[in-house]
Amino acid sequence: MNETENNALDRRDFFRKSVLFGLGLAAVSTLSMPALAGAATLPKDPKHDLYLLNFALNAEHQAIAAYQVVAESKLLDPALLKVALSFQADHKAHAAIHAKTIKKLGGTPVAPKVPLSSPMPELAKTWGFPLDKLKTQNDVLHFAAGLEVGAAKGYLGTVPQFSNPELAHAAANIEGDEAMHFAVLRSALGEFPVPAAFISAMPS
DSSP: OOHHHHHHHHHHHHHHHHHHHHHHHHHHHHHHHHHHHHHTTSOOSHHHHHHHHHHHHHHHHHHHHHHHHHHHTTOSOHHHHHHHHHHHHHHHHHHHHHHHHHHHTTOOOOOOSSOTTSOHHHHHHHHTOOGGGOOSHHHHHHHHHHHHHHHHHHHHHHGGGOSSHHHHHHHHHHHHHHHHHHHHHHHHTTSOSOOSSSGGGSOO
16 A cells, blocks of 8 residues: 555544544533533522533433443443443442432432433434444544543533532532543543643544
8 A cells, every 4th residue: 555545544534533523522512512501691509500410410321321332332342341331430420429419409310311221222312322333442432532521621611600619629520530531532542642731622
């Protein structure tokens, strides 16, 4: 294969990966963008805090479902499957603390759209995951990385919107975990794990 052919393949691979990464980010953006736009116009009060917490809880439900699809795809080697399940456990922990806090504040936690035990195609369709585009291990990793950086950016946008500084601190704490997930997934792909100095500037 000559250099021109190699360059053409590299470009095709880059665009394919970019599309998969974007699909992961787009999935979480369907939750985050409208919510964050509304957050900027709502007053800071306990009811607004409950709104933000339920938005975050819904995003965590999405992430849990995404890693279930990732695990059931059977495209990951055993070591990376272990990492994916560990990340899913983190998202379950985030969801649990959000639900507990919402109840403590007198609210009702939003429920997952469908049970986690639902068939993989149903989970993917309900949450808008591009199941038909997940063909290889790298496809899955790019998709998961897009979800994680989208979640990190979502938390970044909600932190200053909380009226309760303890809730803002908790959101920032979770944001850091999402960012670490993103870095690990990029490293697993053989890419530089921290491609920008700020979360807001991470590729999307």
